[in-house]
Every structure is written in C-alpha cells, then in structure tokens.
Amino acid sequence: MKFKQQDPANLQQQTTPMIDVTFQLLTFFMMTLKISSPEGDFNINMPPAGAGAAAVDQLFPDIKVRLIANANGGLANLRLGERSLGNDALCFQRLNDEILQLIGQPGAARVKELEVEIDADYNLHFENVVKTIGACSGRLAKDGKTVIRYLEKIKFAQPRKNPDV
Amino acid sequence: MKIKSHPMASAEMDMTPMMDVTFQLIAFFMMVTNFEQTQADERVRLAADALAKPPEVKLAHELVINIGYRRNKEGNKVDDQPFVFVPGEELRIPEFRNRLKQEAQLYQVKAVKLEDVTVVIRADADVPAGQVQEFIQMSQEAKFEKFALKAKQSAD
Numbered sequence: 001m002k003f004k005q006q007d008p009a010n011l012q013q014q015t016t017p018m019i020d021v022t023f024q025l026l027t028f029f030m031m032t033l034k035i036s037s038p039e040g041d042f043n044i045n046m047p048p049a050g051a052g053a054a055a056v057d058q059l060f061p062d063i064k065v066r067l068i069a070n071a072n073g074g075l076a077n078l079r080l081g082e083r084s085l086g087n088d089a090l091c092f093q094r095l096n097d098e099i100l101q102l103i104g105q106p107g108a109a110r111v112k113e114l115e116v117e118i119d120a121d122y123n124l125h126f127e128n129v130v131k132t133i134g135a136c137s138g139r140l141a142k143d144g145k146t147v148i149r150y151l152e153k154i155k156f157a158q159p160r161k162n163p164d165v
Numbered sequence: 166m167k168i169k170s171h172p173m174a175s176a177e178m179d180m181t182p183m184m185d186v187t188f189q190l191i192a193f194f195m196m197v198t199n200f201e202q203t204q205a206d207e208r209v210r211l212a213a214d215a216l217a218k219p220p221e222v223k224l225a226h227e228l229v230i231n232i233g234y235r236r237n238k239e240g241n242k243v244d245d246q247p248f249v250f251v252p253g254e255e256l257r258i259p260e261f262r263n264r265l266k267q268e269a270q271l272y273q274v275k276a277v278k279l280e281d282v283t284v285v286i287r288a289d290a291d292v293p294a295g296q297v298q299e300f301i302q303m304s305q306e307a308k309f310e311k312f313a314l315k316a317k318q319s320a321d
Binding site: 015018019022023025026029030032033035037038039040041042043044046067073120121122123124126127128129130131133137138139140147156159160162 | 180184187188190191194195197198199205211212213214215216217218219220285287288289290291292293294295296297298299301302305310311312313314315316317318
C-alpha cells in the first residue's frame, strides 16, 4: 500500500484563534483599567450621642485643637489650646512638632491615654480637618514608609452651628 | 529553456514576538487591575495626607458613604450644597437619615452587630467640616459606633 506523505508545512498549529482571544483579553483589560491613587483611613473615636459624663474618669485632659475658618471655608487660624499656630502652609507641621513636645516619647503607655479633641468651625473645608488629624496622628519616619504614631485617640467636639442658618 | 520551479517559501509572518509582547501586556494589565468592587465614587475629591495609609487588616463590615459635590466637566462645582452619592441617587445629607436607619436594620437582620460595622466616610476636601460632623451624629443616632475617614495618600 502506498502512503501519501503529508507536507510538513501543513502540520503547523493554527494560531489565529489564540491571537484573536489574546487581543480580546488585552482590549478588555485596557478598557476596564482604572488608575486610582491609594486611599488610607483615619479612625476616629466619637462619644455616643448625648453622653456627657465620659470625661469623668479621664486621667489626662484632652488636647484641644481649634480650627477657625474664614468666610470662604479656608483656614483662618489653627490653635493648640490657647496657642496660635497661624494659618500658613507650615501650620500643620508646627502642630505636629507641638504635639511631639507635649507627648515627649511616642509610643509610651501614657501617650496611649491621651486624646485629641478637634473643634472646627462649621464651614471649614474638610481637608483642614484631615490635615489636622494627620498632624496629630504622627509622622513618617526617614524611610518614608514607617509611621511613628503620636496620638491614636481622636474625637470631634460637638459640631458648631451653621452660620448660614 | 526549461525553468526549474522552486517550491514557494512560506509567506506567513512570524507571530512569536508579537504574541510574547501581547502576553506580557495582558499580564501587566491583570496585575494592575483591581477586581475588587470598591464603593468609591469618582466625583469625590478626597483630601490628601502623607499619613493616610491603607488599613493593614480589611474591615469586617464597612458601610462606605461618599459625600461630594455635583461637578461639571471642568471639575467646578455646580451646586453649593454637598450630596451623599448612592448608586443611582443623590441625596442631601439630612435626607440620608432614614437611609442610615434602614442600613442599620439591614445589618441587624443579617445578625451583624452594629459595633462591628465601620462607617467609612469618603468626604470631598471642600465639604464643610460641620456637615461631616452632622453626618457622624446622624450615624450615631442610627446606633453606628465606629468611623473611619478616608484620605488620599500624598507623597509629602
């Protein structure tokens, strides 16, 4: 019996369907890609609504940070207790330095009991509150990754009245 | 004269390098694509802070709330008052009070304790701080206890 020899060129696998699927996958991933910057959390401690007797057992008084707004919602003055820290770009850095001076040694047992109360004007832009929380929470170490924690307990004072109402 | 016919050379292009690059591209896009369904609303422009680090442990139960402004294509505000963005709806902050109570009931039906639920607030940088505080108060009235404020991670 005579066998017909097949041309070896015809033995090549068909790659066209694979290429089709591959390009479809590529298109799908390109279309669904959303580039977003990473987000982080700041945990806050809020006393239950209506509870006013929570401060009775406190060993250390709250560190009070007052944020005063101007008419446009920008920061007019940042105060730590009675001390004014200004409203320029470095005021949050000054707050960070002051907090470090107050607590002395970050991570000490005494520091964990300390609490910050943020008292912001009603119309103040929220970004100032976030920066204040960041300045009170700690700072980044020299490696730019490790967080040196200052204060972990952060709460808000009772909201001030809306000046427009 | 007799012309000798040569067998025709294959006209097919070599696809191997192209396939290699394509697979590398697919691998790249698969790595950077976030398949997790986030409840973040793109209209909210978060405040930025260097200390805003993603949580090390994923929250067991989280209720994500987006508070922001209606904006035009240029990104300018078209309404002075902020909204709470929920899928398919935009509600004023006081209008969200009943929705919060409903959410609380929903968790209770699912036998989830409300003290285990964290209300994650994604508030726009320009939202008045007083309105965020009012929202927190409303959440407390609905018996939520834990809160987290979202911020964008900044380089400085």
